[in-house]
Amino acid sequence: MTEVIARKGYHGPSNEAAIEAIHNELDALWDDASFVPDMDRMTFATAVIEAAANIVQHALPVAEKPVEIDVDISVRPTRLVARVSAFNAREPFANDMQASMPDEDAESGRGLALIEALVTTVTFERQDGTNTWILTRDT
Amino acid sequence: MQFSYEVKDSYAEVKSVGRLNMVAAPKLREVVNEVVAGGSSRVVVNLAETDFMDSSGLGALIGCLKATRQAGGDLRISGVQPQVKMVLELTNMDRVLTAYPSAEEAFGDD
Numbered sequence: 001m002t003e004v005i006a007r008k009g010y011h012g013p014s015n016e017a018a019i020e021a022i023h024n025e026l027d028a029l030w031d032d033a034s035f036v037p038d039m040d041r042m043t044f045a046t047a048v049i050e051a052a053a054n055i056v057q058h059a060l061p062v063a064e065k066p067v068e069i070d071v072d073i074s075v076r077p078t079r080l081v082a083r084v085s086a087f088n089a090r091e092p093f094a095n096d097m098q099a100s101m102p103d104e105d106a107e108s109g110r111g112l113a114l115i116e117a118l119v120t121t122v123t124f125e126r127q128d129g130t131n132t133w134i135l136t137r138d139t
Numbered sequence: 140m141q142f143s144y145e146v147k148d149s150y151a152e153v154k155s156v157g158r159l160n161m162v163a164a165p166k167l168r169e170v171v172n173e174v175v176a177g178g179s180s181r182v183v184v185n186l187a188e189t190d191f192m193d194s195s196g197l198g199a200l201i202g203c204l205k206a207t208r209q210a211g212g213d214l215r216i217s218g219v220q221p222q223v224k225m226v227l228e229l230t231n232m233d234r235v236l237t238a239y240p241s242a243e244e245a246f247g248d249d
Contacts, residue, residue, distance in 0.1 A: 016162045023158060023191070042222045049193050053161045057195075104235050105205065107198040114194050117229045 006032035007074040014056050014067040014086065022052050022071050033075040040139045044080045047118040048073060050111045051084040051133045059086040062129050078139055079120075085132040092131060142170040150246045151179035156188040159196030159223075167196070171203040171214070180212025183245040187218025192226050200236055215245040 008025040012018050026045045030036060052069060059067045068087040074080070099116050102109040115135065116122055123134040140163035144153045151174045155167065167184075174182055184200065186192075204214040219227070219238040227233040239245040 019160055019162055020158075023160075038221075042225060046191075046193065046222065046226065049160060049191075053193055053195060057161060101230060104232065105201065107202045108194070110194040110197065110230050114226065114229060 002076045002079070005075045005077065007072070008032075009070070009072045011068065011070045014059055014069040016056065018069050019049065019052055019056060022049065022069075025071065026073065029073055029075065036075060036080070036139060040080060040137060043118045044082070044135070044137045047115045047135050047137070048082045048084060050115045050118075051082070051135060054111050055084065055086040055089070055131075058092065059089040059131065061088050062090050063088070080137045080139060082135045083132055084135065085130050087130050089129065089131050091126055140166065142166055144170060144174050146174070146177070146179050150181040150183055150242075151177075152183050152185055152242045154185045154188070159186075159189050159192040159199070161193065161195035164195040164199035167199045168202055172206060175206050175210050175212070180207050180210035181246055182207050182212065182214045183239075183242040184214065184216050185218050185242045186216055186220065186223055190220050190222060192223045194226070194230070197226060197230060197232060201232070204236065215239055217242045217245050 006029055008029040010022050010025050026048060030041050052071060055069050061067050065088040067089045070085040070087060072083045099112045101113045119135045119137045121136045125132045140157035142153060142155055144151055153170055171182060207214040216236050217239045227236060
């Protein structure tokens with residue numbers, strides 16, 4: 001296992017308050033890992049918030065239980081890793097997974113393309129009603 | 140996130156303070172729509188105190204740009220910080236949303 005130098009997380013209902021809370025966790029993470037360069041903080045935090053916002057805006061519950069969001073972010077010696085999960089969520093529609101930039105007058109649809117431009121790897125997993133985005137950025 | 144605006148002689152300045160994310164994006168649209176409805180279609184969004192913008196915030200700016208142009212005006216941005224500049228460049232929207240150093244300069248040429 002790669003050594004984890006700093007770690008933060010959040011778990012709660014999938015709503016707007018979660019987005020602000022995840023922003024605050026990211027800020028706290030950089031306080032604990034002040035050696036991470038500004039450029040890496042900026043790009044990684046943007047990707048994490050995009051993934052979380054995608055869940056809050058698009059994830060639909062699989063049954064009666066509402067969708068919950070879970071974020072686990074860690075700093076390792078040469079890599080930043082985030083697992084951004086939607087619990088109790090349906091599988092995303094294929095057209096929600098569009099990763100190319102839309103026309104310039106489009107007012108939405110840039111999130112996934114932006115995530116891909118910001119991080120080194122993007123992996124999607126689905127298991128037992130949970131969708132997980134794993135984002136990594138080599139530092 | 141906070142928005143405030145001030146109507147000046149030849150344009151209106153909308154000041155955006157805080158994170159321009161999916162929570163704040165609808166509020167920006169509301170404020171700019173109010174400014175345009177009030178008769179100011181030349182709008183500068185001052186981003187000097189906005190240290191974070193995501194694709195929802197960008198989408199709101201594009202919506203506001205369209206609203207001002209439909210009213211015969213334009214929307215420009217000023218005081219762009221590094222993270223916002225990065226998002227504009229990675230999405231190729233820096234060509235559409237022209238950034239000026241200050242709100243005063245945004246409509247200074249016309």
